[in-house]
Amino acid sequence: MELLRQRILKDGVVRPGSVLKVDSFLNHQIDVELLDAIAAEFERIYAGKPINKVLTIEASGIAVACFVARHFSVPLVFAKKTQSINLEGDSYSTRIESYTHGRIFDVIVSKKYLCSEDHILIVDDFLANGCALEGLIDIAEKAGASIEGIGIVIEKGFQRGGLSLREQGYPLSSLAIIDSMDAETGEIVFRRDAR
Amino acid sequence: MELLRQRILKDGVVRPGSVLKVDSFLNHQIDVELLDAIAAEFERIYAGKPINKVLTIEASGIAVACFVARHFSVPLVFAKKTQSINLEGDSYSTRIESYTHGRIFDVIVSKKYLCSEDHILIVDDFLANGCALEGLIDIAEKAGASIEGIGIVIEKGFQRGGLSLREQGYPLSSLAIIDSMDAETGEIVFRRDAR
Numbered sequence: 001m002e003l004l005r006q007r008i009l010k011d012g013v014v015r016p017g018s019v020l021k022v023d024s025f026l027n028h029q030i031d032v033e034l035l036d037a038i039a040a041e042f043e044r045i046y047a048g049k050p051i052n053k054v055l056t057i058e059a060s061g062i063a064v065a066c067f068v069a070r071h072f073s074v075p076l077v078f079a080k081k082t083q084s085i086n087l088e089g090d091s092y093s094t095r096i097e098s099y100t101h102g103r104i105f106d107v108i109v110s111k112k113y114l115c116s117e118d119h120i121l122i123v124d125d126f127l128a129n130g131c132a133l134e135g136l137i138d139i140a141e142k143a144g145a146s147i148e149g150i151g152i153v154i155e156k157g158f159q160r161g162g163l164s165l166r167e168q169g170y171p172l173s174s175l176a177i178i179d180s181m182d183a184e185t186g187e188i189v190f191r192r193d194a195r
Numbered sequence: 196m197e198l199l200r201q202r203i204l205k206d207g208v209v210r211p212g213s214v215l216k217v218d219s220f221l222n223h224q225i226d227v228e229l230l231d232a233i234a235a236e237f238e239r240i241y242a243g244k245p246i247n248k249v250l251t252i253e254a255s256g257i258a259v260a261c262f263v264a265r266h267f268s269v270p271l272v273f274a275k276k277t278q279s280i281n282l283e284g285d286s287y288s289t290r291i292e293s294y295t296h297g298r299i300f301d302v303i304v305s306k307k308y309l310c311s312e313d314h315i316l317i318v319d320d321f322l323a324n325g326c327a328l329e330g331l332i333d334i335a336e337k338a339g340a341s342i343e344g345i346g347i348v349i350e351k352g353f354q355r356g357g358l359s360l361r362e363q364g365y366p367l368s369s370l371a372i373i374d375s376m377d378a379e380t381g382e383i384v385f386r387r388d389a390r
Contacts, residue, residue, distance in 0.1 A: 029308040059253035113224040
């Protein structure tokens with residue numbers, strides 16, 4: 001998505017350790033008009049799919065997922081991170097490791113809001129090693145929901161998450177895929193075949 | 196806001212300990228069309244104010260704040276909760292106590308995204324004892340930003356937060372104010388003068 005790639009080039013900051021800071025428009029300060037355009041792009045990509053729900057994970061996935069849900073006119077469900085294992089049996093749960101935060105989270109979705117009748121579009125802001133996304137997929141599969149699509153705003157194509165999910169056959173679309181980036185020069189190279 | 200009150204009566208569940216569960220439409224599963232209508236109501240209430248930014252706190256404030264920011268065509272900034280005190284001096288920070296989670300959080304906003312030129316609308320899903328909101332106000336005041344409005348979806352009018360903020364003169368609007376609720380009967384009584 002050209003608008004997004006241009007914005008990453010303009011406002012993204014490459015930091016050592018393969019960190020891309022996009023907190024001026026995506027995950028701290030949020031450009032809601034850009035997110036609305038991103039949502040319109042996901043609507044175009046997954047048009048015709050019987051999507052009845054959008055699934056994301058708190059916190060930074062919520063903003064983009066809100067706009068995607070609005071475009072599809074369906075509810076949004078966001079998985080909650082918890083450190084207290086308080087499983088009353090009324091939630092689907094999984095465990096994910098956050099490299100960013102160096103911690104392990106339990107992630108839950110109430111059984112009331114995800115079931116085998118659901119056809120879901122999973123949405124998140126970032127895909128790197130894929131841990132968060134694998135957690136959401138695990139929850140969706142425990143619920144028996146059909147995964148109609150996985151929409152990612154920015155994928156770090158040099159980490160294993162996207163490759164692994166594509167090999168497993170998941171319908172993954174990333175609007176900007178970064179093949180390499182250099183903290184010294186600030187250079188960001190996008191994958192050509194990305195939408 | 197009548198639409199909201201009717202939805203609370205229809206889908207809200209009163210639990211012991213003054214807990215109102217609205218996770219079927221507000222803070223776990225999200226009815227994006229309702230949130231869009233809520234945002235339109237805040238736009239009506241604060242029309243004419245020179246609002247250039249919406250401020251909220253992760254995670255459950257993000258969804259409603261996204262739609263509010265879209266209605267005002269301004270950026271959204273969400274404060275981040277952190278348990279690692281990693282203050283590089285580049286963030287405004289405050290400390291809030293979460294009764295829901297029984298923990299104390301440090302909450303931060305990057306100095307890049309809030310400044311004395313800003314005229315902000317603070318938005319959150321719930322107001323009870325007011326701790327989260329006081330944290331956001333503290334951050335806004337540290338930044339020197341002007342608080343043009345505080346928009347709350349559901350206020351528990353029987354807890355001290357709203358009263359205290361109104362006494363201090365903050366321009367607070369809650370779309371539904373609950374004066375009492377009863378976990379045994381499920382009864383919810385709204386304040387009459389609420390919008």
